[in-house]
Amino acid sequence: MINLEQEFVAMEDYIGRMSQIEQPSQEVLQNAEILLQRVNELLHLVVAMEPHLESAKHPAVNSGWRPAAYNAGVPGAAVRSRHITGQAIDLADRDGLDDFLFDHPNLLETCELWCEHPAATKGWVHFQSVPPRSGNRFFYP
Numbered sequence: 001m002i003n004l005e006q007e008f009v010a011m012e013d014y015i016g017r018m019s020q021i022e023q024p025s026q027e028v029l030q031n032a033e034i035l036l037q038r039v040n041e042l043l044h045l046v047v048a049m050e051p052h053l054e055s056a057k058h059p060a061v062n063s064g065w066r067p068a069a070y071n072a073g074v075p076g077a078a079v080r081s082r083h084i085t086g087q088a089i090d091l092a093d094r095d096g097l098d099d100f101l102f103d104h105p106n107l108l109e110t111c112e113l114w115c116e117h118p119a120a121t122k123g124w125v126h127f128q129s130v131p132p133r134s135g136n137r138f139f140y141p
Helices: 011-020 026-049 097-103 105-110
Strands: 061-063 088-092 114-116 124-128
Touching (some): 011 026, 011 061, 026 088, 026 097, 026 124, 097 124
Antiparallel strands (some): 061 088
16 A cells, blocks of 8 residues: 655755745745655655665655756756746656656656656656656656
């Protein structure tokens, strides 16, 4: 039985130290709530299927919400990054979480999430709660 009460990624983890730079707007917080609900649901499903995936059981946030001014200084970050709007998160991938999801895209569909292609995100998984322009479940940044 899946314990949906367990929260893998909390809002504090997502906003993190960025709140010292700028406070997120209500819109960002609302978007982040949707994103984290979906990510936590997905992690519950992954752990139920593959309990050995430590990246799912004990996720580490590589990048959560980013204020626009901060995002502008991140090398390679998109100008209109979904991290700015509270609709994207990067989790560390220490043991093949990205590959597992690539083999099980139905989990992303069930949880209404999209990911950057594993070939473009070695060492992390990028989730977002809105589809990319292509509409593809896995997309290249």
